[in-house]
Amino acid sequence: MKVLYIAGFYSxxxxxxxxxxxxxxxxxxxxxxxxxxxxxxxxxxxxxESLDARLYTxxxxxxxxxxxxxxxxxxxxxxxxxxxxxxxxxxLFLIVKILFPRTKQVLTQHCEFLYHGIGWxxxxxxxxxxxxxxxxxxxxxxxxMIKKIGNSSHFIVHYLGVAKEKISNYxxxxxxxxxxxxxxxxxxxxxxxVKGFDLLAQAISILKKENSLPPFKVIIIxxxxxxxxxxxxxxxxxQVKDDFISVGIRxxxxxxxxxxxxxxxxxxxxxISLSIMEALLYGIPVIGAEVGGIPEVCVPKRNGELFExxxxxxxxxxxxxxxxxxxxxTYGQKSLEISRMFDRANSVQExxxxxxxxxx
Numbered sequence: 329m330k331v332l333y334i335a336g337f338y339s340x341x342x343x344x345x346x347x348x349x350x351x352x353x354x355x356x357x358x359x360x361x362x363x364x365x366x367x368x369x370x371x372x373x374x375x376x377e378s379l380d381a382r383l384y385t386x387x388x389x390x391x392x393x394x395x396x397x398x399x400x401x402x403x404x405x406x407x408x409x410x411x412x413x414x415x416x417x418x419x420l421f422l423i424v425k426i427l428f429p430r431t432k433q434v435l436t437q438h439c440e441f442l443y444h445g446i447g448w449x450x451x452x453x454x455x456x457x458x459x460x461x462x463x464x465x466x467x468x469x470x471x472x473m474i475k476k477i478g479n480s481s482h483f484i485v486h487y488l489g490v491a492k493e494k495i496s497n498y499x500x501x502x503x504x505x506x507x508x509x510x511x512x513x514x515x516x517x518x519x520x521x522v523k524g525f526d527l528l529a530q531a532i533s534i535l536k537k538e539n540s541l542p543p544f545k546v547i548i549i550x551x552x553x554x555x556x557x558x559x560x561x562x563x564x565x566x567q568v569k570d571d572f573i574s575v576g577i578r579x580x581x582x583x584x585x586x587x588x589x590x591x592x593x594x595x596x597x598x599x600i601s602l603s604i605m606e607a608l609l610y611g612i613p614v615i616g617a618e619v620g621g622i623p624e625v626c627v628p629k630r631n632g633e634l635f636e637x638x639x640x641x642x643x644x645x646x647x648x649x650x651x652x653x654x655x656x657x658t659y660g661q662k663s664l665e666i667s668r669m670f671d672r673a674n675s676v677q678e679x680x681x682x683x684x685x686x687x688x
Contacts, residue, residue, distance in 0.1 A: 329683060330358045332406035334397060336414025339367035340552075342579040344602040345412070346372050348488055351676045353379035357683075360404050362386055362397055364414075369579060394419045401428060408683055411435040421455050432686050434461040436486070439599050440620045441472040453477040460686050463679075466600035466621025486682070489675030490605040493582040500580075501587045504545075504573055511544040513647070514588040516581065516603040517595070518550050524594035524617060524638070525551075526562050531594075531644040533566040540648055546592075547584055548574040585610045590650050594635075594643055598622050608667035613659030615646045625670070631662035
């Protein structure tokens with residue numbers, strides 16, 4: 329089975345998507361991948377090479393990239409073209425359907441369905457209904473899509489899944505000068521506005537003014553240099569700079585989760601959070617915004633607390649609740665149970681079975 333992944337983005341770290349492609353290769357899929365540029369992680373590149381993956385890059389404006397991908401499809405002759413992010417499928421689906429009729433086309437809807445305007449909705453409906461399968465990363469994403477463009481029998485939910493990685497530095501907590509008696513809150517994301525890091529900083533500011541917090545540190549993972557600088561200004565203005573540690577883009581997320589007490593996802597939009605899934609593997613209680621698919625991984629009163637989108641006071645209240653050690657322990661145990669639903673190897677097996685199904 330030959331599969332061509334059209335990623336539609338820049339690979340800046342050895343993240344969840346990259347690990348998923350490696351699992352596909354390990355499970356025997358003959359995989360080619362198209363990125364917008366060569367991945368940044370040398371470790372990822374080495375793993376792709378060792379597993380005989382074929383890597384392509386496309387550059388230039390949208391039409392140039394469409395033509396470049398067309399040439400890749402012509403060369404590879406894949407059984408399945410699997411689209412991910414970006415607008416390429418809107419321009420390619422008809423070309424592939426006409427020129428490569430035996431090739432099946434699948435798209436994963438990674439984001440909340442935010443298209444607006446009659447033109448975009450009509451184009452999306454035509455494109456999505458012409459493909460052989462639309463895989464939504466959460467029930468919420470699927471439901472949002474159905475509300476906008478209607479339902480179809482080939483719209484399904486497919487959770488991507490995660491797996492524990494080897495801890496590379498058990499001494500990381502000490503290196504960050506976090507003492508044993510300090511609680512550790514962790515949040516992961518690439519964008520301050522999207523991931524609501526400003527909201528988290530405001531909530532911490534509220535709690536500090538109330539003297540509601542014991543000794544603690546908040547770790548922010550994933551901000552590029554420009555976003556890091558913006559965030560530093562925010563926490564300086566709120567006078568909570570000493571309470572936050574922004575560590576930039578990292579590939580060693582598990583090293584941080586190993587000593588995290590509470591995971592927080594304060595996003596303004598979120599299809600579903602792979603970072604929350606990763607936190608579940610370590611039995612970590614979760615606080616999440618009630619947006620997108622977050623309630624599917626942060627189940628209120630079971631393994632975490634939800635707060636209304638953008639509501640800083642509710643976020644502060646949720647943090648205050650999870651200062652209770654017994655509650656953290658109870659929620660953490662449930663997190664471990666829920667994590668079994670999101671196993672990466674099982675997810676890949678399900679995807680391979682799905683590929684086989686649409687090919688026959």
